[in-house]
Amino acid sequence: MTTLNNISSCVAQYDPRALPVTAAQAIVRQWATPVTAIERVPLHDALDRVLAEDIVSPSDVPAHDNSAMDGYAFHSAALANPSATVELAVAGRALAGHPFGGAVAVTQCVRVMTGASMPAGCDTVVLQERVTRTGDTIQFAASTVIAGANRRLAGEDLVRGSAALRAGRTLRASDLGLIASLGIAEVPVRRRLRVAFFSTGDELRSLGEPLEPGCVYDSNRHTLFAMLRRMNIDALDLGVVRDQPAALEAALRSAAASADVVLTSGGVSVGEADFTQQLLQTFGDVAFWSLAMRPGRPLAFGRVWSGDRPGLGRPALFFGLPGNPVAVMVTFYQIVREALLVMSGATRQPVALLRAASREMIRKRAGRTEYQRGVAERDARGQWHVTPTGSQSSGVLSSMSEANCFIVLEHERADVAPGEDVDIMLFDGLI
Structure with a gap:
């Protein structure tokens, strides 16, 4: 053997x-x-489980072009003269879940709310704050709008048949929301x-x-x-x-x-x-x-x-x-x-290390890796600093409770002088 x-x-x-x-x-x-x-579990039970197979999107996300803002949808051909004032007739309105059913001419627009499907014939949205409306007519400066603005494209987030999440991922709250948005109620996990x-x-x-x-x-x-x-x-x-x-x-x-x-x-x-x-x-x-x-x-x-x-x-x-x-x-x-x-089947993701300046002298013998306990903080300029928690005896468990990071002193390193940079491994997300 x-x-x-x-x-x-x-x-x-x-x-x-x-x-x-x-x-x-x-x-x-x-x-x-x-x-x-492999087990198949309800989505509500999948938090922190390891995904066993790719989650493949069964449809485009979003499923249709839609408005990213509240405003008026129209065709960008109306912007042909950038120095002109555009005047459009309001043909109707579209809400999220309640699309506008007709076609829209180049001289027309549709009042749209965020998430509403883009009406047929429209490819651009002008923000409601940028228009002047009089009755069923709006006016705005063409120079304030770019063709295709404020429109989310079908499949912009995910294309049908593409992998939304890869196997090996430890599922987070945002992942469960993403899976739910695809209409998937159960997931395969290790x-x-x-x-x-x-x-x-x-x-x-x-x-x-x-x-x-x-x-x-x-x-x-x-x-x-x-x-x-x-x-x-x-x-x-x-x-x-x-x-x-x-x-x-x-x-x-x-x-x-x-x-x-x-x-x-x-x-x-x-x-x-x-x-x-x-x-x-x-x-x-x-x-x-x-x-x-x-x-x-x-x-x-x-x-x-x-x-x-x-x-x-x-x-x-x-x-x-x-x-x-x-x-x-x-x-x-x-x-x-x-x-x-x-x-567990999770994709390997090494814990990130940050560089921090030691506020104190740290004793270290070359020829071994040391993990001392420290308290790390950032100053007003965003620079990390770290201070050892005092006694580094392996029997002093209170030093772990007081600390918020490991001070990682590599194998060949010797003593650390005050102000010298060291690697730190923050406890947040680890312990």
Whole structure:
């Protein structure tokens, strides 16, 4: 059987014990395969779902030439003399949904409202503010109107048979409106990705349980659930699993049997009670287990099977995240999130980075990528500035709540001087 380790070793800079972030991302992309099942759902249930097939327009949009403004529709031949005053007889009116049924001569016009079909023989609309009307006659200066003005053409938005939306798009509110405008009530979407997750550690307690000496409440599961929910993924919470090989093995097999991806937090470092790596050697397959990044160095990626050895039973991708709360969020957004999007069938769209001037000195060691927490703001000239949130310890979860961005310090970069530009990744739209 081909292993992740064998194929991943072909990636540049491959070192399973201290893998650069870019190399880790490349390896994960190799193994993230989109789900194939397709569902048809009512339009009201399609928000944030991933479109499985192109939406093809069954008609021109708009279906007919129509007025873009309130005014008077007429034929542009009346504008032959740009220096003249145009005088036209009003032949009738047209409203949205109530077209004018007759033909219009060059010496005539039709009162039109926004969205009304252009009457036969008309190709231009003069705004109502630019005309003088006396009884059933209007006058306006020809120089104030351009031929074809204020007219929306049939098919100007979408041409019949063209793709209105492409497969792989995560559907937004505006997309649902667009689909509705085509008269389509159901849409084909990929089935939701299923992700099972649990925390490991004898010291962890769930909310509502008594907190004994030396124990802490498990925050990671709630953070993971929220991040998965934000991505519209089916999240299966398997609770807290104790640091016991048999319990961990049962939890991993159960998770692989029910989900496409398995996420754990804690248990992947080199501590005496960290058994996850050992178990993966038995019924899993590991591509890497440590990254050259901060926070988030101990991160394992591979596959697990529901059977008792690799290749037996149902497979699932596996991400063993660190135990520290901030490291869980950083590794999720920098490593896991893209894989989940790809597996959901979504078109890959890297998160945008902005340039900002650092307001403070930032300590950074070359040879690893760092994601520090910061507060970004724009000055009166539109220039972005960023200030670190203080302690960058991976156990200080409050720093994530205080921050509004990651300060992304690339692999080879060293210390950052005050005023020096850095990349920032805004939380808005991400977290």
